[in-house]
Structures are given as structure tokens and as C-alpha cells.
Amino acid sequence: MRALDGAAVREWADACVRDLGAARAEIDDINVYPVADSDTGSNLLHTVTAARDALAGSDPVAAGQALTVLAGAAVRAAKGNSGIILSQVLYGMARSADCARELDGPGLVAALRAADTAATGAVTRPVAGTMLSVLHAVAVALDGAPPEAGDVATLAAKAAADALARTPDQLPALAAAGVVDAGGRGLLAVLDALAATLTGTRATPVSPAPLPAPPPGPPGAWEVMYLLTSAEGDDGAASLRRALAALGDSVTVAEAGGGEYAVHVHCADIGAALEAGLNHGRPHQVRVEPLVTPGRAAEPGSTGADLAVVAVVHGDALAELVGAEGVPVLAVPTGGQPSTEDLLALVGRTAAEHVAVLPGGVRLTAAAERVTDNPVLAGRDVVVVPCASPVQVLAALAVHDRSRGAGADVVAMAEAAAATRRGEVVVATEDAITWVGRAGGGDVMGFIDGEVVLIEPPDGAGGVTRAAVGVLDRLLAVGGELVTVLLGAAAPPGVADALDAHLRAERPDVELVCYSGGQTDAVLLMGVE
Numbered sequence: 001m002r003a004l005d006g007a008a009v010r011e012w013a014d015a016c017v018r019d020l021g022a023a024r025a026e027i028d029d030i031n032v033y034p035v036a037d038s039d040t041g042s043n044l045l046h047t048v049t050a051a052r053d054a055l056a057g058s059d060p061v062a063a064g065q066a067l068t069v070l071a072g073a074a075v076r077a078a079k080g081n082s083g084i085i086l087s088q089v090l091y092g093m094a095r096s097a098d099c100a101r102e103l104d105g106p107g108l109v110a111a112l113r114a115a116d117t118a119a120t121g122a123v124t125r126p127v128a129g130t131m132l133s134v135l136h137a138v139a140v141a142l143d144g145a146p147p148e149a150g151d152v153a154t155l156a157a158k159a160a161a162d163a164l165a166r167t168p169d170q171l172p173a174l175a176a177a178g179v180v181d182a183g184g185r186g187l188l189a190v191l192d193a194l195a196a197t198l199t200g201t202r203a204t205p206v207s208p209a210p211l212p213a214p215p216p217g218p219p220g221a222w223e224v225m226y227l228l229t230s231a232e233g234d235d236g237a238a239s240l241r242r243a244l245a246a247l248g249d250s251v252t253v254a255e256a257g258g259g260e261y262a263v264h265v266h267c268a269d270i271g272a273a274l275e276a277g278l279n280h281g282r283p284h285q286v287r288v289e290p291l292v293t294p295g296r297a298a299e300p301g302s303t304g305a306d307l308a309v310v311a312v313v314h315g316d317a318l319a320e321l322v323g324a325e326g327v328p329v330l331a332v333p334t335g336g337q338p339s340t341e342d343l344l345a346l347v348g349r350t351a352a353e354h355v356a357v358l359p360g361g362v363r364l365t366a367a368a369e370r371v372t373d374n375p376v377l378a379g380r381d382v383v384v385v386p387c388a389s390p391v392q393v394l395a396a397l398a399v400h401d402r403s404r405g406a407g408a409d410v411v412a413m414a415e416a417a418a419a420t421r422r423g424e425v426v427v428a429t430e431d432a433i434t435w436v437g438r439a440g441g442g443d444v445m446g447f448i449d450g451e452v453v454l455i456e457p458p459d460g461a462g463g464v465t466r467a468a469v470g471v472l473d474r475l476l477a478v479g480g481e482l483v484t485v486l487l488g489a490a491a492p493p494g495v496a497d498a499l500d501a502h503l504r505a506e507r508p509d510v511e512l513v514c515y516s517g518g519q520t521d522a523v524l525l526m527g528v529e
Helices: 006-029 040-056 063-077 080-097 105-122 131-141 149-170 172-177 182-199 233-245 270-278 316-323 340-348 362-369 390-399 406-419 460-476 495-506
Strands: 221-229 248-257 260-267 282-291 307-314 329-332 354-359 381-384 421-427 432-434 437-439 444-448 451-456 482-487 511-516 524-528
Touching: 006 040, 006 063, 006 182, 040 063, 040 080, 040 182, 063 080, 063 248, 063 260, 080 105, 080 131, 080 182, 080 221, 080 248, 080 260, 105 131, 105 149, 105 248, 131 149, 131 182, 149 172, 149 182, 221 248, 221 270, 233 248, 233 260, 233 270, 248 340, 260 270, 270 282, 307 316, 307 340, 307 362, 307 390, 307 406, 316 329, 316 390, 316 511, 329 340, 340 354, 354 362, 354 390, 354 406, 362 381, 390 406, 390 482, 390 524, 421 460, 437 451, 444 460, 451 460, 460 482, 460 495, 460 524, 482 495, 495 511
Parallel strands: 307 329, 307 354, 354 381, 482 511
Antiparallel strands: 221 260, 221 282, 248 260, 421 444, 421 524, 432 437, 444 451, 482 524
């Protein structure tokens, strides 16, 4: 068993090229996320081959020097999102090793943990179930690692294999396709090669049965990659990430050292992606490739199994409530708006051909509608079910039925949302003139379908309770069988019990359900079906 010195780094690079070359076709075939473009294995092989070739042309003796050469070449040649992430794995290891002649067990542990930090930091919004999840699981598993470098590498490879097997449980797109993450599979090959280099014994990698490559759909978006020379440092890199996130998804801005960064984005506007780089430095070595997505047409009579439902709401508590219904959900801060990349990633978490988005508010509905025709989603039918309140999201989910056809299911959810009358109880923060009179700051206002219907003077819990009962009675005046109440963060204790007692006395035929919604913009949200 040996330490990781300069010679071992060169042998490792050779082994990575050999093993990724052997696994390339398998990895390409299971590439379904974020885009099923069947190139992850090829991109990883391209990246590591360029790094190996650069190292072969030099003769560093120390491990730190060898890793620095390897990482620098990998960043500059990185292809695709997976290639950039792999280059950051090497870059993090190189920075940790610094000028060390060799890495023993603790040194290799530190290097692998630095790799996790560097790779995760380069990605705008890491997603569970990907190559980054596998890498992070390795970093966590190294607590209490043995002192020998070979044992550390073996432990890392085994932890990667275990984490890779869990990726379908973390990412619905993988579960739907019956595969593990392609980037994670490539990372396992790299770590397995490291273990074999240091111990002479290869860990057994997970080798999932590959799926046939999906038929390509029309090219509607582009994979834009370039190197950027910039003197702006970390602040400039963060600003560039935000600018690119507004254009598309799969955004990576990875540090190469010496003021150079490797940039990657999937977007529709090539010029805008380059202009964002020009605003922060000098782009060069620009590479642009068409990004294709699966384009299978829906079969007649397709069932609801072809339809995936996702939701976007304000606040973690509401997200947890909606997520309990078994749908992927995006939590947006109260008053905030989801970015294009957030919404594309939400839809991308499912591999279904038809996706229905349930947004819990008027502004969230508008934001979701803006991405339905994004070229990144070309070949997929994405429909937004308009909802003005989270109570309408819950009503839509209540009628969601996988046994129906996708179209019929969307219609049923849209009808349920539209038929749910919505009420709100809000404490005024400033003076206002309304249709029912003047409201002062601190007054309690009741709304029905966005219109003020009553105003109660400030009276602690009493004012809120009177307003809630008043709104409820008006909602039920035109009928209803089920009342759903979402209690906000400022809802006074006992208001739910007061509503329950009122209904039992006045409308025993109506069912009441109350949940903790945690919203901060309304004391209560109500829905009547």
C-alpha cells in the first residue's frame, strides 16, 4: 500500500482515462438528468484525457505539483456540466495538497473534503441525487478514516458506490428512468481508479443496466461553455452565476486559478450568455453545442402515469404541507419570486412527458407561465394550473388521479382550483381606502377572492376571530361542503377552535380542516369547496 505521490497521481490519471473509456458508453446511456443528451460519459472522458495528457508532458515529483497540473488542464478542457464538476474535484484536491510531496491518509481525507467544497461551490444550485450528492457522501463517510491513503481511497470508493445506489431515491427523473445518476457513476469510476492505484485492488463499481438512448427532440437550447479571465474574484464569479441563472439552468462557474474560470450554462440565448461573461472579464475558448431533449409524442389514451405534478409555494411550512401530498415542491421566500433556473430544475426533477405546475399565488402563476416555452423544456408538455392561493393548490391535489389520462387530469385539477372560493384575513400595515370603508394600520381586513369585504378594529385575538367568522359566513353563503384553513405564523391561539365551534353550531353539514401554513403575509387563508 502506498501514499499518493507524483508518480501515483500520473498512474491515477492513466487509470481514469482507461476506466472512463471502458465505461463511457454505459454512462452515456444512463444520462437522463438534467438533459437526456447522452454525453456525460463522453464529457468526463474528454476532460480527464486532456488532464492526463498535460500531466504526461511534465515531470512533477510531488503530489501537490502533479495535482495542480492535472487540475489546471482539466478546468481548461472541461466539457459539459459533469466535466466542470470533475475539474473542480481535482482543483479542490490540488489546493488542499498545495506543495506536499505526498498525501498520506489524513492528507487524502483533507483533499477529498476540499474537492467536495470546491465542486459544490462552483454550482449555482446543487441538486440532490446528482454527482455532487455522491461526492458529498464521500466527504461525510471519511470521518474516522484509517491512516493509510490506500484505505482512505477504498473507503471513498465504497461510499461513492453506496451513495450512487441511492440517487434514484433522491431524484424522481432517475427513478422514472430506472437508472442511477450518470455523473455520479463517472465519479465512482474515478475514485475506484484511485483505490486501485494505491492498493492494487479495485472496488467493485455499481454497473446499472443501461437504457437505450432516448430519441432526440428538436434542438431548442444550447450548451454554452467558455473560459473567462477576470480580476473580479469571488464577487465577480457570484455575480456571473446570478446573471447566467436568469438565462437558463445547469449554471457552473468554476475557478481555475490565476483569475480564470470555466463557465457552463444551458440556455436559449447564446449572445446573452457571452455578454454576461463580457461584463465580468474576457471570455475565450468559447464552445457552443445544441442541447437536445427527449421528444416522444404522447400516445393516444396515455394514462395519468405520464403526468407529473409539481408545485411552487411561498414559505417552507407551506412547502412541507404540499410536499406531504407526494409531489416535488419548490419553496420560495415570502414575497419573493422563483428564478427561471429554480423552475426549470423543479420541472426537471421529473422525467414525465407531461408536467402540471401548481403555483400557490397569482405572481407565482405568472412566473411559472414564463418558463413553459423555455427551449430547455422542448419536447415536454408543461402546463400551469392557475392558482391564486395555496388553498387552491390543495384543492387541485385532492382531485389529482393518476388513473386518468393526462389531459383529463389537468382539466380536473384546473376545475377544482377555479371552483374553490378563497378568503384571507390580513392585518393592515398602513392606512387604506377600501370598498367597505377606511382601514387604519392594525385593523383586521377580510378578503374574498381578492376583494375586501369587512374591516374589524384592532382587538387582539378577538378582532381576528370576528373577521375570520365573518369571511367564513360570506364564503358559505353561496354553498360549500368543505372548508380548508391555513393558519399563518401570526394566527392567535384558539382561532381554529372558534371556527370549528361556529360551524358546528351554524353549519354542521360543513367539514372543516385546519393546517399550519406558516405564511407571514396573511393571518388566515381559507378555501371553500
